[in-house]
Amino acid sequence: MSDQVAQYLGIDVGTGGVELGVRSATGVEGHASVDISDETIWRGVDAFNVQKLPERLIAGLQQLELDGWAFQPTGDSALSFSVRQHDMCLLCEDGTLLMDGIVLGWRCAAAEEEVNELTSQGVADVVGKIEARFILPKLQWLLKQQPELQNEVRYVMTTGDYIAWMLTGKRRLSTSDALSNGLLNQSDKSLAVKVLRQAGFNVDWFPTPISSGEVVGQVAVNAGLDPRWEEIRERLFGWNVTAGLGDNHAAAVGCGLNDESTIVISAGNSGTINRAVAVNVPLREPAQAAQFEYYDKRLLLMMLADCTKWYDRFRKQFAAGAGHAELNEAALESDVSNLSRVRQEANGGGFCEVYPAGFDQLTLGEQAASTQYSIALELMLLAKSILAETPEHADVAGNFMLTGGLSQSLFFQHCFSVGLRGLIDGASVAVSARSGALAYENGAYGALVNAMLPGDFSGEIAKAAVLCPSEEVADTNEKLSTGLGQLLKQHLWD
Numbered sequence: 001m002s003d004q005v006a007q008y009l010g011i012d013v014g015t016g017g018v019e020l021g022v023r024s025a026t027g028v029e030g031h032a033s034v035d036i037s038d039e040t041i042w043r044g045v046d047a048f049n050v051q052k053l054p055e056r057l058i059a060g061l062q063q064l065e066l067d068g069w070a071f072q073p074t075g076d077s078a079l080s081f082s083v084r085q086h087d088m089c090l091l092c093e094d095g096t097l098l099m100d101g102i103v104l105g106w107r108c109a110a111a112e113e114e115v116n117e118l119t120s121q122g123v124a125d126v127v128g129k130i131e132a133r134f135i136l137p138k139l140q141w142l143l144k145q146q147p148e149l150q151n152e153v154r155y156v157m158t159t160g161d162y163i164a165w166m167l168t169g170k171r172r173l174s175t176s177d178a179l180s181n182g183l184l185n186q187s188d189k190s191l192a193v194k195v196l197r198q199a200g201f202n203v204d205w206f207p208t209p210i211s212s213g214e215v216v217g218q219v220a221v222n223a224g225l226d227p228r229w230e231e232i233r234e235r236l237f238g239w240n241v242t243a244g245l246g247d248n249h250a251a252a253v254g255c256g257l258n259d260e261s262t263i264v265i266s267a268g269n270s271g272t273i274n275r276a277v278a279v280n281v282p283l284r285e286p287a288q289a290a291q292f293e294y295y296d297k298r299l300l301l302m303m304l305a306d307c308t309k310w311y312d313r314f315r316k317q318f319a320a321g322a323g324h325a326e327l328n329e330a331a332l333e334s335d336v337s338n339l340s341r342v343r344q345e346a347n348g349g350g351f352c353e354v355y356p357a358g359f360d361q362l363t364l365g366e367q368a369a370s371t372q373y374s375i376a377l378e379l380m381l382l383a384k385s386i387l388a389e390t391p392e393h394a395d396v397a398g399n400f401m402l403t404g405g406l407s408q409s410l411f412f413q414h415c416f417s418v419g420l421r422g423l424i425d426g427a428s429v430a431v432s433a434r435s436g437a438l439a440y441e442n443g444a445y446g447a448l449v450n451a452m453l454p455g456d457f458s459g460e461i462a463k464a465a466v467l468c469p470s471e472e473v474a475d476t477n478e479k480l481s482t483g484l485g486q487l488l489k490q491h492l493w494d
Helices: 053-066 112-120 135-145 159-168 175-181 193-198 227-235 247-255 308-318 324-332 364-387 410-423 442-452 457-467 478-493
Strands: 006-013 018-024 029-034 039-042 045-049 078-083 089-091 155-157 215-218 240-242 262-267 271-277 290-294 297-304 343-347 350-354 399-403 428-432 470-472
Touching: 006 053, 006 159, 006 247, 006 442, 018 053, 018 442, 029 053, 053 159, 053 227, 078 159, 078 247, 078 442, 089 159, 112 135, 155 159, 159 175, 159 215, 159 227, 159 240, 175 290, 240 442, 247 262, 247 271, 247 290, 247 297, 247 442, 262 364, 271 364, 297 364, 308 350, 308 364, 324 364, 324 410, 343 364, 364 410, 364 478, 399 410, 410 428, 410 478
Parallel strands: 006 078, 078 240, 262 399, 399 428
Antiparallel strands: 006 018, 018 029, 039 045, 089 155, 215 240, 262 271, 271 297, 290 297, 343 350, 428 470
16 A cells, blocks of 8 residues: 555646646656646636636546555645646636636737737846747736726736745746746846836736746645635645646656757657757857756757647548558568658648648558658757757757657658767667656656755756666667668758
């Protein structure tokens, strides 16, 4: 039973649902998933409704309890959250959500006019580059749409900070997400008081910042807040709650990103290229990568919006009924000389694939290999670009680690082994060797790691490295390497 007494809990609140990861003191791990989206539309813009979030979390905890997990506090029990970046919660004095629980999230891009105005005022010199999805311009836009909110708002925070308040009764602003929302001074992560006032806000709306991973407080019953959270407060009473992470920060931790020499390539639903650099490393102008906090470093991120989603569309169209293992084996045995590049293009707010002429005449293995190669190529082109973000430090990163569902394919691994070693002489290419229930749940795992060593930046990253082992990708198929090399010379190396 002691192997299933939870000591650490990581919860990932994403666009499509909630993932929970749990770990005992003896290292046993468990996972629960609640695949219910809170997506909605508010006045024509994409939004989320977080009023049912307590129900989602309770359902996840119940799943874990049915699997035998217990949550009585041990003194060191700690939990943390990974939450989709850029959620904006508006609250009353007692923690009641305004706008009937509507939260403007990362997909809300209505504040372009406000971005232009803020940029012209020079606020980017203080809080960093401003984008329409950030809380700073979104709040300005929202108050223009509903001026009466100006007198109703008492607090403004992210969804992760709202959850921490509901559990502990303490209001703080985690630097992980606040820094990438235009709310903090980039120089020292303090509240950007001058900028907030310049934007027309009451500075008292924004709680005091707290560093990622620091303890916000303990879960307290009868906190005098929204009663919908009371069952969760009772279940997790006495647990330490650490300041949560934005989802990009958490996913990088969960991938095992632990130093400036490593780039993590995650081939999940979305493909991401993650690189950590020192905050004082100069970037090219204009910078192309999105930038986030990574504890005391800066996280550079580039994204392929559809990655395994791209592959799933291929399977549905060309390989219905074929399992992943069958397709991976067929790709490995395919004739590389017959492979062709598939391209992806934007289509009505989403993406679709453009298949070359004759694609339907290829064997199933050649079709699978062509698709895996094309996805790998797009990710490697992003990796090449993220290396160029730091012109004076381009040669620092030479280690690459693959993770995510597609990384299980040996053919997919081989694409990266040949491509990246041809791009950088002496490059090391490894694949995640993490196993178990949380092997591919990077967001929840990152939140779990964040809970394990509160406030210890170097310890957090070191712990991530220990908990995220990797193994070198073998490069033993000479015929495959030669064939891939001929393709990559056209698409990546030249």
